[in-house]
Amino acid sequence: MKYTKNSITIQGRVYSFGEANGKKMLEVKTVQNTKSENFGKEYISGVIQVAVDEAGLNVIPVHYTWVTPTTKAGSVNNTFVALKSLIDGGKTWVKDGKDAAPMVKLEPSFGLNDFYTTENGEDKLVSQVIHEGGFATIVNSLPENEAERSHFRCDMVITNVAHVEADEEKNIDEHVDLRGAIFNFRKELLPITFTVKNPNGMNYFEGLGVSGSEPVYTWVEGMITCNTIKNEVKEESAFGGDSVRTFERKTKEWLVVRASQNPYDFGEEGVLTGEELTKAMQDRQVKLAEEKKRSEEYKAQKNNPVAAPSAPVAKSGGFNF
Numbered sequence: 027m028k029y030t031k032n033s034i035t036i037q038g039r040v041y042s043f044g045e046a047n048g049k050k051m052l053e054v055k056t057v058q059n060t061k062s063e064n065f066g067k068e069y070i071s072g073v074i075q076v077a078v079d080e081a082g083l084n085v086i087p088v089h090y091t092w093v094t095p096t097t098k099a100g101s102v103n104n105t106f107v108a109l110k111s112l113i114d115g116g117k118t119w120v121k122d123g124k125d126a127a128p129m130v131k132l133e134p135s136f137g138l139n140d141f142y143t144t145e146n147g148e149d150k151l152v153s154q155v156i157h158e159g160g161f162a163t164i165v166n167s168l169p170e171n172e173a174e175r176s177h178f179r180c181d182m183v184i185t186n187v188a189h190v191e192a193d194e195e196k197n198i199d200e201h202v203d204l205r206g207a208i209f210n211f212r213k214e215l216l217p218i219t220f221t222v223k224n225p226n227g228m229n230y231f232e233g234l235g236v237s238g239s240e241p242v243y244t245w246v247e248g249m250i251t252c253n254t255i256k257n258e259v260k261e262e263s264a265f266g267g268d269s270v271r272t273f274e275r276k277t278k279e280w281l282v283v284r285a286s287q288n289p290y291d292f293g294e295e296g297v298l299t300g301e302e303l304t305k306a307m308q309d310r311q312v313k314l315a316e317e318k319k320r321s322e323e324y325k326a327q328k329n330n331p332v333a334a335p336s337a338p339v340a341k342s343g344g345f346n347f
Contacts, residue, residue, distance in 0.1 A: 028182040028211040038078035039127035078175040089158040134160040142321040176250040215306035244289035248282040
């Protein structure tokens with residue numbers, strides 16, 4: 027398998043530290059596990075929210091799991107220095123206003139947060155797309171064009187192109203969903219869906235004849251939008267004034283704006299073969315089985331290990347993620 031691209035660039039103002047619900051704060055921590063070789067060491071983890079527009083409506087989260095003061099080579103980790111400076115300064119758009127919020131350039135990549143929830147007595151897999159890790163830099167200016175402040179480029183195996191009609195009531199524009207997978211730096215398969223709204227782009231992808239048995243491997247570029255849409259509902263009252271309720275709806279979209287004119291030669295050695303893709307699918311099933319086992323053990327609160335569910339075997343020739 028060739029080196030696969032999976033990169034994101036996000037430039038904007040620090041909106042807040044942590045998710046909207048206040049959890050997963052970006053903070054400096056210390057390893058507490060006395061059995062760990064890293065016991066007592068400092069690291070940074072959590073979420074930083076970055077507003078990439080001037081109105082503060084497009085706020086993109088970036089997750090950090092393990093950022094240490096030094097790199098594996100022993101040199102100073104500039105990302106740790108930058109993040110710690112932001113934490114120590116403590117200024118954010120939410121708390122101190124737009125003009126006081128530091129400006130940053132973050133360079134994460136796509137990842138998946140896989141976990142299981144229980145619905146109607148059955149376990150359900152949730153695979154949450156996240157932007158994680160990468161370099162962090164404090165900057166003095168931002169691109170004037172807001173569309174240039176969030177950018178991604180990925181090598182993608184496309185296995186399905188689905189046309190979605192417009193629905194005014196649901197605030198849905200006509201678009202095409204590109205379903206398939208990308209890869210992280212470990213070459214782990216990450217199922218993902220991107221969106222295309224440009225009419226020429228929609229026609230292009232629909233004309234490729236993509237299917238699970240005939241995937242297309244290519245690079246795509248796009249922009250990220252994570253918006254909060256507020257709707258007000260007014261209810262008239264017989265007396266005492268009308269009642270106004272406000273509802274918030276969060277939307278996330280990874281919008282493809284361009285793609286390679288010449289897709290890669292899927293199936294060729296040194297690019298990506300069907301056998302390599304099948305192996306990546308099987309490895310993901312094993313990983314999910316292990317995650318399900320951990321979830322079951324946690325829920326059962328048992329100390330004795332439970333045999334992991336056997337992983338489904340992905341068959342060659344049909345790639346459905």
